[in-house]
Amino acid sequence: MTTAGSTAAKHHLGVRKLLAVPDFRRLLASRLAAQWGDGLFQAGLAGAVLFNPERHADPLAVAAGFAVLLLPYSVVGPFAGALLDRWDRRRVLVVANLTRALFILLTAAAVGAGLEGVPLYASALFVTGVSRFVGSGLSASLPHVVDSDHLVEANAFVTTLGALTAVLGAGCAVGLRAILGSGDGGSAWTTTFAIAGSLGAAFLASRFARGVLGPDEVDEPSRTVTAVAMGLLDGARAAWRAPSVAAGLLALLAHRAGFGMSLLLTLLLMRNSFTDYGPLKAGMAGLGEVAIAGGAGILLAGLVTDRVVDVLGRRGTVCGALLLASATQLGLGLPMLLPTILAASFFLTFAGQVVKLCVDAAVQGDIGDEVRGRVFALYDTLFNVTQVAAVTAAAAVVPLDGRSPGLVIAATVSYLLGLFGYLMLTKRSPR
DSSP: OOOHHHHHHHHOOOHHHHHTSHHHHHHHHHHHHHHHHHHHHHHHHHHHHHSOTTSOOOHHHHHHHHHHHHTHHHHHHHHHHHHHTTSOHHHHHHHHHHHHHHHHHHHHHHHHTTOOSHHHHHHHHHHHHHHHHHHHHHHHHGGGTSOGGGHHHHHHHHHHHHHHHHHHHHHHHHHHHHHHOSSHHHHHHHHHTTHHHHHHHHHHHHTSOTTTTOOSSOOSOSSHHHHHHHHHHHHHHHHHHSHHHHHHHHHHHHHHHHHHHHHHHHHHIIIIIOOOBTTBOOHHHHHHHHHHHHHHHHHHHHHHHHHHHHHHHHHHHHHHHHHHHHHHIIIIITTOOHHHHHHHHHHHHHHHHHHHHHHHHHHHHHSOHHHHHHHHHHHHHHHHHHHHHHHHHHHTTOOTTOOOHHHHHHHHHHHHHHHHHHHHHTTSOOO
16 A cells, blocks of 8 residues: 555656656747746736827726737637647747747737837737647646656646746736836837747747657648648547546636636726725736735645645545635635735635646646647636636626725635535546
8 A cells, every 4th residue: 555655756757857757848938938938928018008198098908908918819729629639749939939039029010109009909819829728738838848756746847837937028028018018119129028938938849859749649630721620629638538527627617717807906006996005006016916926826826736635636636726716805805905815816816826737747647648738728718708708797797996896705705606516516527
C-alpha cells in the first residue's frame, strides 16, 4: 500500500528536476514569452479604450472590449482543436505566433489613427483569437515533455508562472503608458511592444525537433474541412465521457460567470466611483493594483494547489475553492470599498486558479492525446463565451458608477450553482 507521504513525494518532483528537462524548459520559455506579450497587449488595448482621455467608455463599451478580448476563440476554436490534433504542433505554434505579431502591428496602427468600433476591433479580434490558439497548443503539448506522474505539478508551475508573466506584461503596459502618454499615440506605441513576446515565442517554438510536441496519432477524418467542422463536437464527446473533465469544466464556467460580473463592477468602480484611499489608487493605477492582487492569488495557488490536492483530492479541492469564492463575493464584494475590492481580487483569483489547475490536470491526464487539442479548444471556447455573456448581461443592468449589490449576489449564486453541478457530475461513471 502507498502511504500518503510516499504519494506526496512522488508528485513533488521539484522545480529543479523539471527544469533539467531541455524540452520542458523550451516549452516553458515559449509560453512565458507569449503570455508576457498577451498581458502587455490586453492592458495596452484596455488602456486605449477604457482609460484614454480621448475616448469615452460606458458599460456597454466595456462589454464590447471584453468581447474583443475573449470571443475570437469561439470562432477559431474548432479550427485550433482540429489542427492541433492533426498538424505538427511545433509548426502550428511558430506560424500562429508570427501571425499574431503581424496583427498586433495592425491593431497598434488602428489605435494610433484614432479608429474606433469595427476597424479597431477587427484586428484586435485576430490577435486574441490567435493567442487562444497558441495557448491551447502549449497546453496540449505539455504531456509530451513531462512524465504523466508529474503533470499536476508541472501544470501548476507553468500555468502559475505564465499567469504571473502576463501580469508582468500588463504592468509593463502601465509603465509604458506613463512614459509614452495615455492618448492614442502613446497607446499605439505601448501596444506595439507586445510583438516582442510573439516573436520570441515563435523563435523558441522553432527550436523543437519536428514531431516532439505531438500529436502521436491522428484520429480525425482525412478531409480538413470535415475535421474542423467536427472539432468541438469531438471535444464535447470526449469531455462528457470523462466525468472529472465534464464536472471540472462546469465548475470553471461557474467561476468565469461570477468573475466576469465582478470584473465589470471593478472596472466601473475604479473609473467612475473610487477615489484614492491612502496609498491605494483608483483609475488605471487602481487596475494595476487589482492585477498585482490577482497575481499574488495566482502565485499562492501555484504554490499550494498540488499539496492541497494530495490532502483533499481533486474533488475536495475544487469544492473548497468554489466555497471560498462564494464567501469572498459576499464578505468582500458587497461593501464595495477600494480595500475590500483589492482583497476580493486576491481571493477570487486564487480560487479560480485552483479550479483551473485542477481542470487542466484532468484534461491532460484523463483525455487521450489524439483528441486532447479539441478538448482544450472546447475548454477555451466555453471559458470565453461564458465570461463575455456574463459581462454583457451585467452591462445591461449595471449603473455607470458600478455600485450594484444585486450583481454581487448573482455572482455568489453562480459559484454555488457551479458547486452543486460539479458534485452531481462527479458522481457519474466514466464511459
